[in-house]
Structures are given as C-alpha cells and as structure tokens.
Amino acid sequence: MKRISRRDFARMGAAGIGTAALRSFAAEEMHMPEKPTGVPTMWIGAVTHDSGVLKAKLPPRAEARLLVAAHDAEPFIFTPEPLVEKSGTVRTFRLRGLAALTRYTCTLEVNGKPSSHPPASLRTFPTQGNATSFGFAFGSCARTGSEHPIFETIRKRDPAFFLHLGDLHYVNISRNEPHFFRAAWDTVLASTTQGALYRTVPLAYIWDDHDFGPNDSDARTPSRTAARHVYREYAPHYPLPAGDGDAAIYQAFSIGRARFILTDLRSERSAKSTRDGAAKTMLGAAQKEWFKRELAAAARSHAVVFWASSVPWIGAADHGDAWSGYADERREIAAFIAQNGIRNLVILCGDAHMLAADDGRNSDYTGVRGLRLPVLHGSPFDQGASLKGGPYSHGVHLPEPGEGCFGWVNVLDEGGGVRIEFTGCDEFGEVKVRMAFAV
Ligand SMILES: [Fe+2]
Known part of the structure; x- marks a missing residue:
C-alpha cells in the first residue's frame, strides 16, 4: 500500500478546497450571493519607484482615509477618488510622492476610526534606469x-x-x-x-x-x-x-x-x-x-x-x-x-x-x-x-x-x-x- 506523505495529504486537502470552492461558485453564479460586507479588504498594485494604487472594499458611503507610513515616520494621508459607480464599494487610493525602495504600511481609517483589519503594505520599486537586481x-x-x-x-x-x-x-x-x-x-x-x-x-x-x-x-x-x-x-x-x-x-x-x-x-x-x-x-x-x-x-x-x-x-x-x-x-x-x-x-x-x-x-x-x-x-x-x-x-x-x-x-x-x-x-x-x- 502506498503511504500518504504529509505533502500528498496537504495536496489532497488543497485540491478538495479548490474543488469545493469551484462547486459553490457555480451555484452562486445562478443565485448571486450577498457580497461580503463590513470587511475592509485592501489590495495593491501599479507600483513604481514613487507611487502605487491601493484598492479597498468599504461599506457603502463610508468616509475613509489611508495612512501610509515608512517605519516610524509621519504618515502620508490619502483620500479615495470619487466612486465611479454610486452603488460601488471599491475605492481607489492613488499613492504619490513615495521614496524608492522603501517599505510602507498602509492603514485604513473608516468613519474616523482606525480599522481593525490587517494593514496592507508595499515596497516601492528601484528608480527606473538604475541597475538593480x-x-x-x-x-x-x-x-x-x-x-x-x-x-x-x-x-x-x-x-x-x-x-x-x-x-x-x-x-x-x-x-x-x-x-x-x-x-x-x-x-x-x-x-x-x-x-x-x-x-x-x-x-x-x-x-x-x-x-x-x-x-x-x-x-x-x-x-x-x-x-x-x-x-x-x-x-x-x-x-x-x-x-x-x-x-x-x-x-x-x-x-x-x-x-x-x-x-x-x-x-x-x-x-x-x-x-x-x-x-x-x-x-x-x-x-x-x-x-x-x-x-x-x-x-x-x-x-x-x-x-x-x-x-x-x-x-x-x-x-x-x-x-x-x-x-x-x-x-x-x-x-x-x-x-x-x-x-x-x-x-x-x-x-x-x-x-x-x-x-x-x-x-x-x-x-x-x-x-x-x-x-x-x-x-x-x-x-x-x-x-x-x-x-x-x-x-x-x-x-x-x-x-x-x-x-x-x-x-x-x-x-x-x-x-x-x-x-x-x-x-x-x-x-x-x-x-x-x-x-
Ligand atoms: Fe487556465
């Protein structure tokens, strides 16, 4: 009998979760579910040596600010762009004026209170044109x-x-x-x-x-x-x-x-x-x-x-x-x-x-x-x-x-x-x- 290794077991689990998620999503496409609410989710991209884009999912009509700080320095404060869609819940924060090759922590403030959800973070790129590995x-x-x-x-x-x-x-x-x-x-x-x-x-x-x-x-x-x-x-x-x-x-x-x-x-x-x-x-x-x-x-x-x-x-x-x-x-x-x-x-x-x-x-x-x-x-x-x-x-x-x-x-x-x-x-x-x- 073939022994199941820890690795095989982990993979069987991963495959199972994936399949279950796929099955449940197929059902969801028929009856669109309620979107997750009350959970600020952040994701980042479009990073350069001095900028980046942070997207955040927020409750509708929430007032939000984003505090972006390197180490213990004073944070930059960014406010989101106006919503594209009145009913939309994805806000776009355009981060500008950052320093190259620097790690920043991004914390949300929602309706005047610091969010308890995990912060996002990003490291800016090296400057364009500079030789960097x-x-x-x-x-x-x-x-x-x-x-x-x-x-x-x-x-x-x-x-x-x-x-x-x-x-x-x-x-x-x-x-x-x-x-x-x-x-x-x-x-x-x-x-x-x-x-x-x-x-x-x-x-x-x-x-x-x-x-x-x-x-x-x-x-x-x-x-x-x-x-x-x-x-x-x-x-x-x-x-x-x-x-x-x-x-x-x-x-x-x-x-x-x-x-x-x-x-x-x-x-x-x-x-x-x-x-x-x-x-x-x-x-x-x-x-x-x-x-x-x-x-x-x-x-x-x-x-x-x-x-x-x-x-x-x-x-x-x-x-x-x-x-x-x-x-x-x-x-x-x-x-x-x-x-x-x-x-x-x-x-x-x-x-x-x-x-x-x-x-x-x-x-x-x-x-x-x-x-x-x-x-x-x-x-x-x-x-x-x-x-x-x-x-x-x-x-x-x-x-x-x-x-x-x-x-x-x-x-x-x-x-x-x-x-x-x-x-x-x-x-x-x-x-x-x-x-x-x-x-
Ligand atoms: Fe594919």
Missing part, C-alpha cells in the same frame, strides 16, 4: 477562490511584484453583467492565502479566457464590456494606453532597467475559427501598433524586456487557441523582433497548466535562423495539468493532483549585461524546471 513571481490559473498554499509560498518569498497572467478565476461569464465579475473578484479576494498576497505584494494582472469570458473567449463574447469595465474598477493597473471605458487593457511598466509589456490577448482577438491570414489577430490593429512601438523603444531604452503573453508562444501551427492558432500574426511579430535587432526580449506565458522553459531554440518563427527568444512558463497555481505547445529545450513539469506551481525570475543587474535565472517551483519551493541565461 530583483526577483518576481509569475504564473496563471487558479480555481475560483483558491486557498492553495502556493500563494503563501509566493508571499513569503517577498517578490518585487506578482505577475498574474490570467485565469484569476474560472467563472466563465458569458453575459454582459458587471455584478458577475464583481462577485468573482470578491470570491478571489476573500481567499485567505490570495488575500494576504494581494494585500502585501504588488499585483500586475492581465486576463486570459476564463476570467474575461467563457473558455477560449475572444472579442465577440457578450461579456466583453462588463469585463473591461470591472477590470478598471477592481484591478490596480498601470496607465492604459487604450483609455478608459470599453477598451482593451494592455499596459507596460518599468522596474530598474527592466521593462514589462502586458498584452490583452482576449478582448481584441478574432475567432480561432477564422482562416489564418492578415485578418486573423490576437492583438487587434491598434494594440499591435502600440505593441511594436513599445517593443522597439523598450528594447533600446532598457537592458531587458519581458513580454507577458497570457497564452503559449511555442507550438506547431494549428487551429487552436494559443499563438500556434494565429501563426501568421506570430510570424509577423517574430519578423518585427528580428528586423529591429531586438535581442533582449523574454516571453512569459500562461494558460498551459505546466512549468516549462525554452532557451530560444524552438521559438523562432521568422523562417530565418538567428532569433533567440527565451520562453518561460510558470503555471498552474491551482489547476489540473495540461501540456500545450512545445518542444521546450529545458523540459516540462506537469503538476500532480493538488500540486501548485509558479515561476520565479531573478533579474541580476549590476550595470553591464543582465543575467536571468528562472526556476519553476512547487508550493514547497522544490525546483522542477530551471534555466539561466544572459541578455
């Missing part, structure tokens, strides 16, 4: 409201930020109903392990199919407007070049000499059933123009550029949902990278429930050898295994039932070339896939 965590895909310990593992590692590449939940909303998206966010934020992570580590997040619409969703999903609207309400995001309202969510930010470009590969994409050709797109015309401009400029002005792609890049052309199903556009992007002499780009991918790494020997779609595009996969946080695309030069790890995975990247920058160290780990920190390279 840092580590960040990334990945995708967690069951709705997952309490998986993987989120605790990530938080304890104290990354500079947490990059979520989509499938924040699996509610698969196909109707244009903002309150479905709000309820999904509320369920995610109510998770103990995820809530603590988002309260203390800056979040950078783009969606994939299940948190934008139904499975394999694209620009035609009826939920598109609601998804875009609630993203702006709930996600602490960097400035959105597409603007406010019903528009795509692509964005970019810098930390030290690294640039991160986050694309929206769902809300502008054409149907996967479209015949491959110039009209078949994942990015849409406006985003593609922005992406190319951003890519070319970032590659010159930064030592390393990371492209956050919510779907896999590598794989033989097919009719699927990943880049392999949009092979003409993939070739166009690869050719642009090659023609512009971009040699410092790294692609981070989500969607596939696996850890994987490729050093660039399988990622060149220009037809002319010479492009070296490293590709990293750091998923799933809490989902069953799925193998997509490939091959991957440095291997693939598929999680066992209940096992959580994430990607960790060290950017080692002392002013010359930059060294990148990738490890794909489980919730115990055990390394399953690793790759290191210089750019």
